Amino acid sequence: MSTEVPIDAYRVAVEVLQRVAASEGTAVERLTHAVDAVVHAVRAELGLVVHARDDGWEVRRIGPAPATATPARVEPLLRVVPRSDPLLAPVRDGHDAVTTMSRAVGSAWTGSPRREEIRRVWGVDQLVTVPVRTGPAFVCVMLGRLGEDFTDADLAVLSMVQPVLVALNRILDPDAMPEPEARIVHLTTREQVVLELLARGHTAARIAHQAEISPRTVHHHLANIYGKLGVGDRLSAVNRARSMGLIEAESLHV
Numbered sequence: 001m002s003t004e005v006p007i008d009a010y011r012v013a014v015e016v017l018q019r020v021a022a023s024e025g026t027a028v029e030r031l032t033h034a035v036d037a038v039v040h041a042v043r044a045e046l047g048l049v050v051h052a053r054d055d056g057w058e059v060r061r062i063g064p065a066p067a068t069a070t071p072a073r074v075e076p077l078l079r080v081v082p083r084s085d086p087l088l089a090p091v092r093d094g095h096d097a098v099t100t101m102s103r104a105v106g107s108a109w110t111g112s113p114r115r116e117e118i119r120r121v122w123g124v125d126q127l128v129t130v131p132v133r134t135g136p137a138f139v140c141v142m143l144g145r146l147g148e149d150f151t152d153a154d155l156a157v158l159s160m161v162q163p164v165l166v167a168l169n170r171i172l173d174p175d176a177m178p179e180p181e182a183r184i185v186h187l188t189t190r191e192q193v194v195l196e197l198l199a200r201g202h203t204a205a206r207i208a209h210q211a212e213i214s215p216r217t218v219h220h221h222l223a224n225i226y227g228k229l230g231v232g233d234r235l236s237a238v239n240r241a242r243s244m245g246l247i248e249a250e251s252l253h254v
Contacts, residue, residue, distance in 0.1 A: 009160030012041040016164050034168055035062040035141055038130075038161055042154040046124050046144035052092065052137055087129040091138045096131040098158045102149045119146070126150060130158050132169040139169055187228065187246065194221040199238045199247045 019033040031049060039047040039062060047062030086104040090097070102109045109115055119125040124144030133139040143150070143158075187195065190211070197207045204222070208215045226232060229240045241247045
């Protein structure tokens with residue numbers, strides 16, 4: 001990638017500073033103005049601020065949800081259970097390079113189930129990360145778009161703006177941001193099947209028959225589902241799953 005910095009990168013950096021200086025309100029609201037300027041600069045469709053805490057990752061969406069995202073799965077503030085992530089793992093380990101998911105994963109990204117999951121949840125299938133604080137309590141900005149990957153020129157702009165975001169991060173203090181109320185849950189394929197059968201009113205025995213697994217395995221999956229959803233019974237699990245868009249409303253028979 002060329003090290004030459006486009007002239008536009010300086011303009012974007014100045015605009016980010018101007019927006020924050022002119023804005024009022026909470027740290028979240030002021031950070032929103034900064035990230036929104038970066039989103040538009042590289043023609044992204046989605047901006048996220050990811051903040052790692054001890055018990056999970058907080059994800060804040062900046063700007064409107066893409067039209068292609070599933071509405072029930074998109075919340076302005078989410079708690080995400082930590083998982084292996086090609087973009088965020090290096091940030092956690094102390095690396096601050098600006099890069100994209102397709103560059104991190106390579107050709108495997110084209111047919112990756114993770115790419116489809118991101119498209120379904122966020123309405124984008126290309127991501128770029130801009131680390132603003134590295135380590136276990138990392139903070140980074142992630143931008144997304146649908147279709148073509150971010151170009152080398154886009155990455156040059158983001159690399160130029162990165163020090164500005166680093167400085168703003170120190171000033172706005174993400175540790176003081178409010179706790180999230182929403183949660184995004186990752187179910188395995190088998191857990192999703194069991195959940196959908198549960199929502200249709202099937203007993204554990206019937207679920208076992210339909211899914212071609214043992215009743216004991218069904219109860220094991222149900223325990224995992226309840227734990228991930230933070231509930232303790234069938235009705236609560238189905239209602240919570242419906243509110244999060246994990247199951248369709250018409251499939252409910254509880």
